[in-house]
Amino acid sequence: FSSDDVTVVFFLGGPGAGKGTQSANLVRDYGFNHLSAGDLLRAEQTREGSQYGEMIREYIREGKIVPMEVTVTLLSNAMAEILEQGTSKSTNPPRFLIDGFPRQLDQAHFFEASVCVSKLVLFLECPEEVLQARLLKRGETSGREDDNAASIKKRFTTFLQTSMPVVDEFEKQGKVISVSATGSIDEVYELIKEKLQEKGI
């Protein structure tokens, strides 16, 4: 896709930072099409006949990053489907909010070279203690296999070691909008809206 035809915003932040929660607000108010890489991987994991199911389950439980061929294919297929079926929200050009991807530098490079160059990166900043508390609480009811103390720790380590370099690189390109995500859901959303407005969105 050409970045003239579609607007891609990557939505990054540690595990439990609130990407999914704030995505719902952004879809409602800005006409974004929301694609969560984690949700797409979990759907593929349980899809009948998928050859990747077991592999995805193992990677997610260990907080490791699934090989990008799988993730990028799921994302670009989902984008194409939305555009082809005309189910895109009504902005022109269509906007895609890509939640939880790219989590590794080579994945950022590969996606931008083969699918689409991003316009912005929205980054939710949040300390580990806050993330851990949110995820342990959600784990009481979420049924997510990675919402337990051991997996949360691994997810956070992967985030720091492997995913933060992606944010740092986009920061150098001046593309990152960084928002503190420790406040309430409404407070965080207010900050996001302010910063988007500064960027003319």
Ligand code: UP5
């Ligand atoms: N909550 C949210 N905001 C709050 C606030 N301001 N105050 C108080 N509570 C708040 O929120 C998490 C919880 O916190 C919820 O209970 C919410 O109510 C509350 P949520 O909005 O779900 O946060 P989010 O950032 O989306 O957290 P998530 O757990 O989805 O983050 P992850 O990045 O860990 O998960 P994701 O699904 O993206 O990835 C899971 C795994 O898939 C990865 O670990 C990896 O193994 C794999 N993966 C890949 O391999 N490649 C990819 O490209 C993507 C994923």
Ligand code: MG
């Ligand atoms: Mg999420």
